Amino acid sequence: MPPAGFAGSDLHYYNHGGFGTVRLKQPMILGHEVSAIVEALGEGVEGFSVGELVAVSPSRPCRTCKYCQQGLHNQCLNMRFYGSAMPFPHIQGAFRQSLVADAIQCVSAGELTPGEAAMAEPLAVTLHATRRAGEMLGKRVLVTGCGPIGVLSILAARRAGAAEIVATDLSDFTLAMAKTAGADRTINTKDEPEALAAYSSDKGTFDVLYECSSAAAALIGGIAALRPRGVIVQLGLGGGHEPADDGNHRQGTGLARVLPLP
Numbered sequence: 001m002p003p004a005g006f007a008g009s010d011l012h013y014y015n016h017g018g019f020g021t022v023r024l025k026q027p028m029i030l031g032h033e034v035s036a037i038v039e040a041l042g043e044g045v046e047g048f049s050v051g052e053l054v055a056v057s058p059s060r061p062c063r064t065c066k067y068c069q070q071g072l073h074n075q076c077l078n079m080r081f082y083g084s085a086m087p088f089p090h091i092q093g094a095f096r097q098s099l100v101a102d103a104i105q106c107v108s109a110g111e112l113t114p115g116e117a118a119m120a121e122p123l124a125v126t127l128h129a130t131r132r133a134g135e136m137l138g139k140r141v142l143v144t145g146c147g148p149i150g151v152l153s154i155l156a157a158r159r160a161g162a163a164e165i166v167a168t169d170l171s172d173f174t175l176a177m178a179k180t181a182g183a184d185r186t187i188n189t190k191d192e193p194e195a196l197a198a199y200s201s202d203k204g205t206f207d208v209l210y211e212c213s214s215a216a217a218a219l220i221g222g223i224a225a226l227r228p229r230g231v232i233v234q235l236g237l238g239g240g241h242e243p244a245d246d247g248n249h250r251q252g253t254g255l256a257r258v259l260p261l262p
């Protein structure tokens with residue numbers, strides 16, 4: 001297996017033994033943002049060749065429950081998502097030397113690098129979020145939290161036609177990534193706690209808020225800067241975190257990757 005991505009949920013499992021009500025009850029392999037080199041094909045599998053790079057979807061819906069029957073595979077009642085402690089026994093993850101995956105989980109990655117191909121899953125989350133947010137053309141967008149999900153949200157919003165994108169975080173490093181991804185303005189809310197207030201006049205400025213931090217303060221500040229009838233897409237889900245010693249809620253989780261958006 002080539003290099004893979006670490007998700008907020010992987011870090012929560014590793015550092016906290018779970019998130020929200022989801023708790024590890026037995027050893028579990030982490031990992032669900034992966035690509036792979038095809039080593040062998042199962043009987044009857046066509047359309048792939050040995051040695052080919054593929055992006056691997058970690059979602060394995062049952063395809064028989066009522067939601068699967070409606071085409072809402074992301075809402076599957078019996079989802080076997082790689083590296084998930086939601087069901088018991090837990091679903092083992094994809095950080096391993098070799099993986100047996102169904103052909104339907106694999107998509108040829110063409111000329112992408114393995115790292116790029118491993119980003120397909122978090123990118124899909126932000127593309128879905130952007131679709132849920134509705135028409136994006138000409139919209140003013142606020143992204144709170146610039147971890148991978150926030151940065152990919154910036155790419156997705158820009159690609160969908162957003163006119164202006166402002167991004168906030170507590171880290172200059174992630175804000176630099178946001179800028180590279182196309183944010184028009186970045187704000188370090190630790191250094192400039194009042195900077196968002198300028199967007200709150202006349203009941204708020206932004207049309208869409210991608211909340212990607214899970215920090216309560218970010219959501220509260222974002223709502224104040226959102227215009228009436230604006231849209232909030234909540235991607236960050238921390239779940240049961242206490243504020244850190246400095247009083248700040250930590251940013252940078254992105255559990256909408258494993259908790260499907262409605």
Ligand SMILES: [Zn+2]
Nearest residue numbers: 062065068076
């Ligand atoms: Zn199902």
